[in-house]
Amino acid sequence: MFGVCTSLGIGAMQLNTGLHRMNTNIPIHVNTQIIIIWVITLMATASVVSGLKVGIKLLSEICFLIGNFIMLIWLFYDDTWYMLNAVVQSVGYYFQNIIGLGFHTDAFAQMNNAPDGKSAPNWLNDWTIFYWGWWIAWAPFVGMFIAKISRGRTIKQFIMHTMTVPILYVFLWFGMFGAAGIKMEREAVLANITCDSEFGGKNSSASFNGLYRLSCRASTDMWFDLMESFPALYPSLAIISLIGIILYFVTSSDSGSLVIDSLSANGHPDPPRTQRIFWALTEGACATGLLVSGGDQALKALRVVSIAAGLPYTIVLNFMCIALWRVLQIEGGDLDPNGPTFSHDLFNVFENAKRFTSFLVSIIAPWFHIGRAHSIITNSRGWMNMFVLAFLFYASVALVILEAAYSGLAYIGAAVYFGFAGAAARTRIQMREDHGINGNMIEDYFAVLILYPFAALQMYDHVWEGMDMEEMNGTSQAMTDLPPKYGDTQYGLENDGYQNGTEINGGNKEAEYDNSKL
Incomplete structure (x- = not known):
């Protein structure tokens, strides 16, 4: 729930910025963002009511096509060789440093005592930890949704089509647009654009020859700053981007609502439509509450909620990894599912x-x-x-x-x-x-x-x-001081005593037992 709500809130803020840049009469204000949230929520509600194979599937395919369209335009319109080289090089650096990045905690930067005074103690919290929390908060919904649409596939197919191919696409997307952002930042530095510049600076409403100092700009502006580097195509690219962003968040909300609805209906594959509507509207209300309560620090509030929601589930994920490994061992015949186990499940405390x-x-x-x-x-x-x-x-x-x-x-x-x-x-x-x-x-x-x-x-x-x-x-x-119920028949004990050879707990006992002695 909170993962999707965080995305809705951040998406509403970015859409608000894009609409303001297209039409300055649309103010950048929380009221505008609330309207955007509820427009997305109503579209998501219509989509989730139509079902998985109609609305959700159609919108997802449209989003994928829009993303490919923008990426290919950028690849061919910009310096193509630079883009391709940057992607290949970035992927190589990623694999070269993936182990080190996995263990990197920014320990020395967090001490904030660098001799040159250039330490960034909050970088890991504001970037890495935030995204970790955000993704983990998405994990329950995404896992259930992927399982729902992957039913009948083998593990090999799942790994290939759900984990490997999307990662390669993500490499391509982020490699290209990350390279475009670095290129614009360096060209802005060479053009002497600073954060205080009238054009291309932190609070500028116009670029300097198509350039912005991205490191000074708000995160909600950066995408549209990149689009503006192609003045002739900017209006069209901005409109297509807005449509794509809206549909991406609609598909996020409707699929999230479908999963939450299915869980609340005890796993029913086709839960009632009224219940679907309820959960879709609840997500919109939750995102609205986060934006309003955050005030001027709405983005920070959304980040905090995302991290707070993801932290407890991190513990659950560790147990789920063990559970998945056990299931695979059972499927592979390496573990007997009927072997010895505890008499009660760990969380079975409401039996009576x-x-x-x-x-x-x-x-x-x-x-x-x-x-x-x-x-x-x-x-x-x-x-x-x-x-x-x-x-x-x-x-x-x-x-x-x-x-x-x-x-x-x-x-x-x-x-x-x-x-x-x-x-x-x-x-x-x-x-x-x-x-x-x-x-x-x-x-x-x-x-x-x-x-x-x-x-x-x-x-x-x-x-x-x-x-x-x-x-x-x-x-x-x-x-x-045995519990009184220990003589009950549900524990394999008969009230009239035991004779030689009586089977108890799966084994033959040779001694004679008398309940009165117990």
């Missing part, structure tokens, strides 16, 4: 009132459930383990609270919490090893670190519901 109550207990006292699970798998009382877990957990909470009185204690509390996660993960790791559950210690550690109440309840339930009778009989001292 009792389980939800146990989850609430895990939030404030995770040591209780983890300690009881530890006592079973180690055949001990487990009081010392409970004490250590409780001490680390409550100490971390107390230190964070005391940060209000003593600066720096929160950081100590964070370190203590990491210790708590490690101690709790030890029980989960041992549980995996004992029961042959697929996974690794890294997954266990981060499951406890990030989702400790869920992990604590899952460990507790697995031990108490999944232990076979021999283990229970050998740890009777630790199980004197």
